[in-house]
Amino acid sequence: MKKLSARRRHPLAALVVLLFALAVTGGLYAAFAPADKAQADDTAQSLAIKEGKKLFAVGCASCHGTGGQGSSDGPSLVGVGAAAVDFQVGTGRMPAQQPGAQVPRKRNIYTNAQIDQLAAYVASLGPGPAVPDKAQYSADGADIGKGGELFRTNCAQCHNFTGKGGALTNGKYAPTLEGVNPKHIYEAMETGPQNMPSFGDGTLSKQNKKDIVAYLGAVDSDKSASPGGMELGGLGPVTEGLFGYIFGLGACVAVAIWVAARTTKAKKS
Amino acid sequence: MSNETTATTARRGQAPRGERIADWADGRLGIYSLAKANMRKIFPDHWSFMLGEVALYSFIIIILTGVYLTLFFHPSMAEVTYHGSYVPMHGIKMTQAFESTLHISFDVRGGLLIRQIHHWAALVFLAAMMVHMMRVFFTGAFRKPREVNWLFGFLLFVLGMFTGFTGYSLPDDLLSGTGVRFIEGVILAMPLIGSYLQMFIFGGEFPGHDIIPRFFTIHVLLLPGIMLGLLVAHLILVIYHKHTQFPGAGKTNNNVVGMPLLPVYMAKAGGFFFLVFGVIAVIAAVASINPVWAIGPYRPDQVSTGAQPDWYMGFAEGLVRVMPGWEWNFWGHTINFGVLIPILVFPLVLVAIAVYPFVESWVRGDKREHHILDRPRNVPTRTAFGVAWLVAYFVMLIGGGNDLWATHFHLSINSITWFVRIAFFVGPVLAFIATKRICLGLQRRDKDKVLHGRESGIIKRLPHGEFIEVHEPLNQEQLHFLTQHEQPEPVELGPEVDENGVRRKLKRSQKLRAKLSKGYYGEDNVIPKPTVEEYKEITSGHGHH
DSSP states (O other): OHHHHHGGGOTTHHHHHHHHHHHHHHHHHHHHSOOHHHHHHHHHHHHHHHHHHHHHHHHTHHHHOTTSOOBTTBOOOTTOHHHHHHHHHHTTOSSOSSOSSSOOOOOOOSOHHHHHHHHHHHHHHSOOOOOOOHHHHSSTTOOHHHHHHHHHHHTHHHHOTTSOOEEOGGGOEEOOOTTOOHHHHHHHHHHOOTTSOOOOTTTSOHHHHHHHHHHHHHHSSTTSOOTTSBOGGGOOHHHHHHHIIIIIIHHHHHHHHHHHHSOOOSSOO | OOHHHHHHHHHHOSOOHHHHHHHHHHHHHOHHHHHHHHTTOEEOOOGGGGHHHHHHHHHHHHHHHHHHHHTTOOOOOOEEEOOSSOGGGTTOEEEHHHHHHHHHHHTSTTHHHHHHHHHHHHHHHHHHHHHHHHHHHHTTTTSTTOHHHHHHHHHHHHHHHHHHHHHHHTTOBHHHHHHHHHHHHHHHTSTTTHHHHHHHHHTSSSSTTTHHHHHHHIIIIIHHHHHHHHHHHHHHHHHHHOOOBOOOTTOOTTOOOSEEIIIIIHHHHHHHHHHHHHHHHHHHHHBOOOOHHHHOBOOTTOOOSSOOOOHHHHHHHHHHHHSOOOEEEETTEEEEHHHHHHHHHHHHHHHHHHSHHHHHHHHHTOOSOOOBOOOGGGSHHHHHHHHHHHHHHHHHHHHHTHHHHHHHTTOOHHHHHHHHHHHHHHHHHHHHHHHHHHHHHHHHHHHHHHHHOEEEEEEEEOTTSOEEEEEEOOOHHHHHHHHOSOOOOOOOOOOSBOTTSOBOOOOHHHHHHHHHHHHHHSGGGOOOOOOHHHHHHHHTTTSOO
């Protein structure tokens, strides 16, 4: 160390330190900066964003503004994330057909690739929840019973016991969850579309969301069994009462008419 | 038995077994005179007379299936964790009541079918009682001597509502628990006594551990016991009064035209019981009702949308749903009109229909017995009142299901609520006026038919070129049917002054009565039926008109 210390006043010492510092900085950068492969992805990403921006200009900009900043007709999309776009466009809600109390679900007119491009563009406007991957919403490793309990605590007050939907104020409504893609249910919880509150990971953990999606898959999909027979919409006593009146009492009255019409006749009239 | 009979029996050997059994029973129960008086009891034939039978049979079905359910049901609110065969409920904490309901549904042989038969039969029972009551109302079958039986029937309907409600609450599922919470709110809304009554009924704070066992006792013992007694009394009175009949040839106020109880009606009624049982069993086999496994166990911190009671309580639900949430706060006390007014209106609406027979007989000054039924059109005011009552009832049913009307017809729930608020007051008035006009129109048509005959659709050209439609005269039976009804004069107040020229003092009730009576029989409220002279004059003339 003495040698080094003795030469610290050398005229070239500053140059050596500078070169060393540059080398360390460069080396650290090389070590921690995104690899070449990531750089290649980045170009694909930027391409997707570019394409998404074009689609956005055609389908979305008239309400959400040319830069997604929002207008009097639609909210700002800065920070809503890719999951929101995947939900809204994937379920056909967006682009909206007309303004109203609530935008209904309808046929989706975009391809999956186009939805991804739109999502990439909107995600580039500000950070937000990403589209969940399959492992997050698949039923593997989910607790269905727990999911049911969570559903009844957090969701049933608007969506009904088994997700058949219900009314909200002034023409708004909680839609039925029957036949909804598990990915979209997951995204809806994450992003809180339209009148729905969002259930971020702090409110309902990732596992909680997975449980809820699995519960709905068990009780409210076309595969779920109805041990009692026809479900009658799963809407509870109103439809049951209507069915009881029309088919229960109706059939009894029909039978009564039949029985009363068949009688022994004392004499031919 | 006299010696002589014994001697006869001994001479001919033993009597047939059936006779011996009947003899044995008669000696101890006195059934001979009972059977003699009732076996040939005549019942008239009409499908609408069988609505009460539908109610009776569904009640029997409910008792039979209910007994089976009590064998497996545990009316306890002790907490257990579910580990049964329904996977989506695994690991969920619930009361024993709910667990045993799941057990009945999934693990007891035939349990789910019996549960569903029990519940569907309950809905049909109440519906049949209501429709039966309406048949009795619109045909005037509640008139003397049947007013008391009308009240028995009404009580059966009201008790049926509460039996149904307590039964609906027993599984302790999220839906029915919400209903029990609703009842707690209703009790709390009663001024002064509310909090004390709530503590007494629930044995502490809601939900406590007492309400399900208490409801169980009320549901399987108290209310069905009273209902069974009323039912027997209702049937005894039907036999005692004899059945009413629709007007027609040969039918008078002093006879009953129909078939005897034995053997015809025994066979018909017995067969009809099995048909009703079959209909309800088929419905229970194909259509789910109250799927508690999907609804989940009750927890006071959870609630679902679309939480409605069974249909017979929907009327009360509607009243509470559409009532504005007004309340007064003073000196630390709250009067909650949002709930209090509906629970006052609820019994009033029911009582309005219950006391109607007494009001009508007072207004009409009618103390005679009536065994011939009215055609609804011939008593326009009564018919209009009944329709108005039904409109009020069904408007409130819409209010009770306002959320489902909103989602299924793409309407705003707020608009529906406002519609119901207005329609509850305006609807019955409009219905009253419209029904009355329709009844009078039908009376005019009847008169026209009597005087001019039935339009035959045959067009005839007369020699001078005129076209006429040929009217076929009615036969004697049809003429009788259209003109047999009475058209009494309205109750008169009498002259304003007495024989000394002094103004008579009239009680306010007398004036009211005269006014209401005019509403029944006044000039504008009845179409005078054709007289014999009118009929003769027209029919003896040109033969057409």
